Amino acid sequence: MINQDRLWNRLMELGSIGKQESGGITRLSFTENERKAKKLLSSYMNEAGLKVYEDTVGNLIGRKEGINQDAPVVLVGSHIDSVYNGGNFDGPLGVLSGIEILQTMNEQGITTVHPIEVIVFTDEEGARFSFGMIGSRGIAGTLTLEELQNKDQQGITVAEAMSEAGYDPLLIEQSVRSIGSVKAYVELHIEQGKVLENDNLSVGIVTGISGPLWLKFIIEGKAGHAGATPMNDRNDALVAASQIIQLIETESAKTGTTVGTVGQLQLFPGGINIIPGKVEFTLDLRDVNESIRDEVENRIVAGAKILCEQRGVGLQIEDLQRIAPTLCSNEIQDLAKLACETIGVEPFFLPSGAGHDCMQLTNLCPIGMLFIRSKDGISHNPAEWSSKEDCADGANVLYHTVLQLSNN
Amino acid sequence: MINQDRLWNRLMELGSIGKQESGGITRLSFTENERKAKKLLSSYMNEAGLKVYEDTVGNLIGRKEGINQDAPVVLVGSHIDSVYNGGNFDGPLGVLSGIEILQTMNEQGITTVHPIEVIVFTDEEGARFSFGMIGSRGIAGTLTLEELQNKDQQGITVAEAMSEAGYDPLLIEQSVRSIGSVKAYVELHIEQGKVLENDNLSVGIVTGISGPLWLKFIIEGKAGHAGATPMNDRNDALVAASQIIQLIETESAKTGTTVGTVGQLQLFPGGINIIPGKVEFTLDLRDVNESIRDEVENRIVAGAKILCEQRGVGLQIEDLQRIAPTLCSNEIQDLAKLACETIGVEPFFLPSGAGHDCMQLTNLCPIGMLFIRSKDGISHNPAEWSSKEDCADGANVLYHTVLQLSNN
Numbered sequence A, B: 001m002i003n004q005d006r007l008w009n010r011l012m013e014l015g016s017i018g019k020q021e022s023g024g025i026t027r028l029s030f031t032e033n034e035r036k037a038k039k040l041l042s043s044y045m046n047e048a049g050l051k052v053y054e055d056t057v058g059n060l061i062g063r064k065e066g067i068n069q070d071a072p073v074v075l076v077g078s079h080i081d082s083v084y085n086g087g088n089f090d091g092p093l094g095v096l097s098g099i100e101i102l103q104t105m106n107e108q109g110i111t112t113v114h115p116i117e118v119i120v121f122t123d124e125e126g127a128r129f130s131f132g133m134i135g136s137r138g139i140a141g142t143l144t145l146e147e148l149q150n151k152d153q154q155g156i157t158v159a160e161a162m163s164e165a166g167y168d169p170l171l172i173e174q175s176v177r178s179i180g181s182v183k184a185y186v187e188l189h190i191e192q193g194k195v196l197e198n199d200n201l202s203v204g205i206v207t208g209i210s211g212p213l214w215l216k217f218i219i220e221g222k223a224g225h226a227g228a229t230p231m232n233d234r235n236d237a238l239v240a241a242s243q244i245i246q247l248i249e250t251e252s253a254k255t256g257t258t259v260g261t262v263g264q265l266q267l268f269p270g271g272i273n274i275i276p277g278k279v280e281f282t283l284d285l286r287d288v289n290e291s292i293r294d295e296v297e298n299r300i301v302a303g304a305k306i307l308c309e310q311r312g313v314g315l316q317i318e319d320l321q322r323i324a325p326t327l328c329s330n331e332i333q334d335l336a337k338l339a340c341e342t343i344g345v346e347p348f349f350l351p352s353g354a355g356h357d358c359m360q361l362t363n364l365c366p367i368g369m370l371f372i373r374s375k376d377g378i379s380h381n382p383a384e385w386s387s388k389e390d391c392a393d394g395a396n397v398l399y400h401t402v403l404q405l406s407n408n
C-alpha cells in the first residue's frame, strides 16, 4: 500500500502553486507557475530516489531502473498544467501517484524487471495555446514545428514560449520515443463525470477514450422583419437549428454511450426584431465506439438535412476535428482488475468521455487508464474535488497494476 | 390623379442623399444628410405652394390652408431618416406623397374645408439613438427631457445632437399639438411584408398596428464536460431553450395573426466542449389584438415553465417592452375603401406588423395608414423596392382619402 498521507499532503502543497484568489488554479505551460511546480516535483522525485531529467519538449521525468536495464520502460504519469481557474486534481493526481508508487517501491525494496518512469507531460490542457497534449505528442513523434506556431492570447507562439523557458524548439525530435522502447503507459486521473459517484465506487478501470468529432453546422435561412413577416412565410434559421439541437440530443441519448453537445451558437444579424437569417453552431459528438459514433452522426446529418429541406433553409456541415476513439489495452484492464481485487475495491469498467494524453500514444505502446470518483462530476473548476481515501484507492490500484506490468 | 412621374423623380432625387457605396441609404437624425434632405424637401414644399415651417423637435411641415382656417388640421406624412444602410422607400414615400397630393390640389385649384399639413417626422427609426419616433412623440406631448438623454454610438445625446443642429431641447413642449387641433393623421408607407405581393395587390388599408411585446428569457442549467457527462445526467440550458423556441413558433402560428420571433440568443460559457450552463434569448411577440397576444404569451410562458421543470433548469422571464396594439380609425378605413373604389384598385385590409409613428398619436387624433406592395417583403435593406405604379396607386388612394377627410 502507498502512503496516503504523503500523497495527499503533496497534492495540497502542489495545489498552492498558481492558486488564484477565486480558489482556482491557473498553471499554464512554460510559465513561472509551471517552473515552480516542476521544481517541487523534482524535489519529490529526488526524495523518491528517482533519476530526474527533462526531455526537449519539457516533459519532466523521474526514472527507477529495472533489473533488466534494456527492457522497455513502463511509463506512468499525467500533467500538472491547468485550465484557467481550474481544479487541484485534474493532472496532479496522476503525477503525484506515479511518484508515490515508485517511492513506495523503493522504500519497500521492490525491484522490477522493467525500468519505470513517471512522466509529467507538458501542456495537456491546451488552455494557453488552444492546442494541447504537447508533451505526449512530443514523445509520440507527432508534434510538428508548424504546430509550435500556435499562439497564446498575447500572440506568443509555443516555439517562442519554449525558447524563453530554455527549450530549443528545433530539438523536439530528440524527445521521440522509439517503437518498442515503451512497454506501456498507465495514467490515474479523476473521472470528471458522475458515473463512479452515482455507482458509489471509488475507482474505475477505463475501457477506452471517446474520440471527439467536432462539427460546425451552418444554417442559412432568410432574415426578415419580426413584425411584418407572417409565421407561414418564414425561413427562420434559429427555429431550424433548435430542431436539430433536439435531434442531436435524442439521437445521442438513444445509444446509451454516445454524448452529443452543442456548446457554441451564434445567430445573425442578431436584432431583437429581426428573424435570424443565419445560425452557426458546433457539435461535439463522442463515443468510445467509432462505428456507433458514425451511425449517430449519420442519423443526425440525415435528420438535419430533412428538417432543413422542410423549412427551406440551407445546411452546410464542416468537419472541425475527427479523432478516433482510443481503446485501452485489454491486458492492462485485466491487470487493473486483479489489482482492484488485491487491494479490495470492486472492479468496475467505464469509458472516458474526456480526452487524455494517452490518446497521443496509441501508436507507441499499449495504454491503460484508471479513474477515481469526482465529487459532483465537476472538473475544470475550483470546486473540483476527490477525497483523500479515493485518491489513495486509485494510487494503490495503479501501484499493483504497474507492479505486475513491470515484472511481466 | 397625382403626377406619378414627379413623385417618382423626387423619390429618386431624395434617394441620392445619404447613399452609401453598398447602394443603401444611411440618413440619421440631426446629421448633415438629414439637413440636406430637409432642404430638398423644403424646395418641393415651396414648389407645391405650401407654407413651410419647422417645429421645435425638428419636424418639417408644409401647410396648405383650409377654407376654415380654424378647423382642425388633417396631417399626412412620414419620416425621411433611415436605418443604417436602409432602403429608399421606407419613410420618403409617405413624405413625398403628402407633398404630391397637396401640389396636385393646388394645381387643380382644389380647396378643402380643413387645413392640411404634410409632416416630416424627426427620427422614426431610432437607428441613431436606439430610441425612435422622436418627432411623433414631440407632437403627441409624450417626449421627455429624460428620453433626450439617450446616446448614439459616439456618446452624443439626443439633446446634444438637437442643440448642435440648432434646436433647443428645452423648447420641445412648443411642438405639442393640443387635443382637438388635429382632425386625423394619415400615412402612406411600404408594407415591409409580403402579404400584398402574395395577393397580387398594389395597395392595402391598414386595420391596426401590432403592439410589440419584448421579453427576455433566462435559462439556468448546469455547465458540464461535454465528454464526461452522460446524456441522462444533463441540465443543458440550450436544449431547453431550443424546445421553447419551437413552442414559440407553434403557439404563434396557431392564431394566424400573431408573430413570434427569437432574434437574439447568447449561451454561456460558450466552449465547444462545454455543456451550456446558461442561455439568454429575446422574444418579440406581436398581434393587432392585444388579448390574443396575451393568450399566446400565457401559453408560451406556461409551456416554457413545464419544459424547464422537466429538464431541471431554472427559468426567469423579464419584460423589456410591452406596447399595446394601435387600432386604425374605422372611419378613415371606410374613406380609404371609397378612395380605392374611386381610383379603381381593389380595397384590401391588412394589419401592420411593423411599428410606425402613428402609434404615438393615438391619444391625439384618429389615425389611418395605407400600405403599398414591397418587393419580396424586403425593407431596412438596400434591396427595398416598390414599383413606380404602386407608388402612384398608393399616393392616389391617399389623395382621395385626404380629400374626403379634409372636407367633412
Ligand SMILES: NC(=O)NCCC(=O)O
Pocket: A125, A192, A212, A353, A354, A355, A356, B227, B273
Ligand atoms: N480531460 C480533459 O478535460 N480533456 C480536455 C477536454 C476534452 O476532452 O474535450
Ligand SMILES: NC(=O)NCCC(=O)O
Pocket: A227, A273, B125, B192, B212, B353, B354, B355, B356
Ligand atoms: N416600420 C418599422 O420598420 N418599424 C420599426 C421596426 C419594428 O417594428 O420593430
